Amino acid sequence: MEKSIKRYFPVFLGPTFLAFLIGFIAPFLMGIYLSFCDFRTVTDAKFNGVQNYVRAFQDGEFAHAFLFTALFTVTTLILINVIAFAVALVLTREIRGTNIFRTVFFMPNLIGGIVLGYVWQLIFNGLLSRYDLALKISARYGFWGLVILICWQQIGYMMIIYIAGLQSIPGDLNEAAEIDGANGWQRLWNVTIPNMMPSITICTFLTLTNGFKLFDQNLSLTAGEPMKQTEMLALNIFNTFYGRVGYQGVGQAKAVVFFVLVVALGLIQLKMTRSKEVQQ
Amino acid sequence: MKKRLLTLTLALVMALSLAACGGGGDSQTGGDSQPAGDTQPAGDSGDSGDSGGSGASGTVYYLNFKPEQDPDWQELAKLYTQETGVEVKVQTAASGQYETQLMSEMAKTDAPTLFQVNGPVGLANWKDYCYDLSGSALAGELSSQDFALMDGDSMSGIAYVIETYGLIYNKALLEQAGYSADDIKSFADLKKVAEDITARKDELGFSAFTSAGMDGSSDWRFKTHLANLPIYFEYEADGIGNTDAIKGTYLDNYRAVWDLYINNCTCAPTLLSAKTGDDSVAEFVTEQAVFYQNGTWAFGDVADIGEENLGMLPIYIGVGDEAKQGLCTGTENYWCVNKNAKPEDIQATLDFMYWCVTSETGLEYLCSGDHMGFVIPFKGNLESSNLLVNIANEYVANGTTSIKWCFPTMPSEEWKNVLGSALTAYAADQTDANWETVRAAFVDNWAAEKSK
Numbered sequence: 001m002e003k004s005i006k007r008y009f010p011v012f013l014g015p016t017f018l019a020f021l022i023g024f025i026a027p028f029l030m031g032i033y034l035s036f037c038d039f040r041t042v043t044d045a046k047f048n049g050v051q052n053y054v055r056a057f058q059d060g061e062f063a064h065a066f067l068f069t070a071l072f073t074v075t076t077l078i079l080i081n082v083i084a085f086a087v088a089l090v091l092t093r094e095i096r097g098t099n100i101f102r103t104v105f106f107m108p109n110l111i112g113g114i115v116l117g118y119v120w121q122l123i124f125n126g127l128l129s130r131y132d133l134a135l136k137i138s139a140r141y142g143f144w145g146l147v148i149l150i151c152w153q154q155i156g157y158m159m160i161i162y163i164a165g166l167q168s169i170p171g172d173l174n175e176a177a178e179i180d181g182a183n184g185w186q187r188l189w190n191v192t193i194p195n196m197m198p199s200i201t202i203c204t205f206l207t208l209t210n211g212f213k214l215f216d217q218n219l220s221l222t223a224g225e226p227m228k229q230t231e232m233l234a235l236n237i238f239n240t241f242y243g244r245v246g247y248q249g250v251g252q253a254k255a256v257v258f259f260v261l262v263v264a265l266g267l268i269q270l271k272m273t274r275s276k277e278v279q280q
Numbered sequence: 281m282k283k284r285l286l287t288l289t290l291a292l293v294m295a296l297s298l299a300a301c302g303g304g305g306d307s308q309t310g311g312d313s314q315p316a317g318d319t320q321p322a323g324d325s326g327d328s329g330d331s332g333g334s335g336a337s338g339t340v341y342y343l344n345f346k347p348e349q350d351p352d353w354q355e356l357a358k359l360y361t362q363e364t365g366v367e368v369k370v371q372t373a374a375s376g377q378y379e380t381q382l383m384s385e386m387a388k389t390d391a392p393t394l395f396q397v398n399g400p401v402g403l404a405n406w407k408d409y410c411y412d413l414s415g416s417a418l419a420g421e422l423s424s425q426d427f428a429l430m431d432g433d434s435m436s437g438i439a440y441v442i443e444t445y446g447l448i449y450n451k452a453l454l455e456q457a458g459y460s461a462d463d464i465k466s467f468a469d470l471k472k473v474a475e476d477i478t479a480r481k482d483e484l485g486f487s488a489f490t491s492a493g494m495d496g497s498s499d500w501r502f503k504t505h506l507a508n509l510p511i512y513f514e515y516e517a518d519g520i521g522n523t524d525a526i527k528g529t530y531l532d533n534y535r536a537v538w539d540l541y542i543n544n545c546t547c548a549p550t551l552l553s554a555k556t557g558d559d560s561v562a563e564f565v566t567e568q569a570v571f572y573q574n575g576t577w578a579f580g581d582v583a584d585i586g587e588e589n590l591g592m593l594p595i596y597i598g599v600g601d602e603a604k605q606g607l608c609t610g611t612e613n614y615w616c617v618n619k620n621a622k623p624e625d626i627q628a629t630l631d632f633m634y635w636c637v638t639s640e641t642g643l644e645y646l647c648s649g650d651h652m653g654f655v656i657p658f659k660g661n662l663e664s665s666n667l668l669v670n671i672a673n674e675y676v677a678n679g680t681t682s683i684k685w686c687f688p689t690m691p692s693e694e695w696k697n698v699l700g701s702a703l704t705a706y707a708a709d710q711t712d713a714n715w716e717t718v719r720a721a722f723v724d725n726w727a728a729e730k731s732k
Contacts (some may be wrong), residue, residue, distance in 0.1 A: 040405065040408070040409075041387035043387050131552055132550050136494075149703070223496070225704065226705050227699060228701065244694050264687070
């Protein structure tokens with residue numbers, strides 16, 4: 001068996017690797033090259049040095065988009081993880097109909113971001129119009145609208161990961177703690193959470209990167225209105241690339257900066273939460 | 281042995297599924313904006329021999345700008361294929377997405393052979409892709425050389441439609457409110473009528489204006505078309521046709537007319553950011569409002585209220601000789617042919633364009649009110665059955681001065697977008713501070729964007 005795996009691994013790995021090369025590595029390298037170019041269409045570019053990066057860093061809207069995105073990510077990271085963890089705790093108790101609840105909580109994840117954005121735009125505007133208000137007139141509405149949308153969409157997904165984590169904690173640990181006289185809170189803090197660190201690592205990583213990479217929902221819910229105040233990084237890059245004549249290279253440079261930023265943050269976060277993981 | 285067979289089968293299945301994915305992608309070149317089956321994949325049957333025509337080796341790919349006319353272009357393309365055997369693929373960009381789509385389509389191997397720019401500013405972006413049309417048969421059909429878009433000596437674009445916009449109004453409702461079009465000869469009159477209708481809104485059961493929606497499907501009516509008026513009057517006053525630094529001489533008038541629109545419409549001004557173009561049309565045809573700012577291209581949408589009820593007024597903003605003010609007439613639609621396309625495709629495209637503006641079928645589709653209802657700047661232009669076009673012609677015949685379309689000189693799409701956002705913010709909270717943002721977006725950003 002092992003021998004045949006050794007012999008045939010290119011057959012299995014080949015197509016996937018090829019797809020990865022074509023669909024990921026090639027555009028990625030091309031993108032880095034294009035960030036140093038002046039171009040209109042991606043197949044017809046002229047090299048122009050670091051000028052794109054200079055213009056990207058001079059752009060105040062890019063800085064604003066970064067701050068807005070950071071604030072949004074921190075808010076959603078905390079909200080999603082706390083709520084998802086709480087829901088997971090409740091749904092691992094022996095309650096009637098847990099499976100139905102799990103399914104219902106998970107379902108928003110199955111809907112595409114653009115659709116969700118428009119659906120929630122209708123909901124928010126429908127509510128706000130009772131007070132003669134609309135979602136796009138204030139950055140504050142836009143911000144909380146996005147937070148609600150993303151929480152609604154992602155809590156179910158993180159909940160599933162937390163449930164899997166909770167179920168893998170050996171029951172005797174809690175039992176032993178209970179016999180030693182630990183109360184509910186103490187068991188949660190000192191037994192459950194330390195044992196859940198691998199799940200927490202995954203979930204915080206996912207919510208952090210999802211927050212930074214958020215695009216569809218931002219585009220369809222607020223489109224950056226009012227006055228680009230709710231424009232997040234990914235949307236800012238998109239608008240720079242497609243919305244402005246002669247700014248394609250700058251958009252590309254922003255995208256490279258964005259990539260470095262997300263990778264760096266992701267690695268730091270992984271390191272921080274990994275160090276708290278315990279061996280069972 | 282059995283195992284090996286299984287491995288091979290699995291590998292084969294994987295390879296096949298990949299190939300299937302690739303195939304699926306290819307067959308969708310027709311785009312999603314058109315009903316399936318409307319177009320054949322380009323090149324598949326282009327040289328299938330049944331045509332025998334001379335131009336049958338090339339194909340045409342038209343990236344259309346006007347969503348309103350998409351079905352007509354699709355039909356016209358089909359008719360052309362039937363007649364000549366030349367494949368014509370028409371794809372239409374969603375409202376406001378033309379530049380985005382053009383940019384990604386142009387990077388493809390099968391790039392559009394026929395696309396459009398909106399004037400000098402749009403041309404600056406695409407001039408390296410424009411085939412020189414001077415001396416072409418199409419150029420010979422132009423009724424006036426003013427409709428050619430020149431880049432130095434090269435004829436980069438040719439306008440294919442002349443359009444007019446103004447304040448479309450519902451005659452029956454205006455009468456019900458106790459007025460007629462003759463009562464509205466200036467901005468002051470318009471303001472008086474609109475505010476009177478608003479005051480009696482509950483009693484009359486309708487509003488003065490349809491909602492000035494600032495959703496992307498409708499905001500161009502105000503950030504581009506309405507903004508044209510202060511720009512036009514400033515250009516006229518200064519005797520220029522373009523500028524690197526606009527002064528905003530008539531911004532107060534712009535504010536006055538914007539105030540009038542947003543405070544006398546069907547909904548609270550705070551709700552305008554969410555209102556769409558469809559909302560406005562719906563309000564107009566269901567007789568919830570008297571006035572609707574739009575142009576000749578919207579005839580199909582508004583014809584439902586009955587031709588006898590339909591009229592169009594100039595957009596008065598209280599500047600110049602208002603008694604002589606006409607509608608806003610011009611073009612921002614120039615056809616360009618992709619220089620980088622294959623020579624036979626360029627030829628096929630030129631033939632197709634020529635056919636559109638000379639053949640009986642082509643002219644019928646372009647000019648008839650049942651189809652696109654265009655006024656075309658070519659010798660073959662037919663008398664229009666588009667009522668709004670005829671109203672526009674009457675204005676010209678009555679000796680009024682048409683307002684030129686100056687918005688192709690606006691510095692960039694970005695300038696329009698920033699202005700649109702500022703107008704939306706001002707509508708929600710009509711303070712002087714917010715108008716200052718509009719002014720900055722109009723004046724300061726003009727210079728900033730022009731210098732880029």
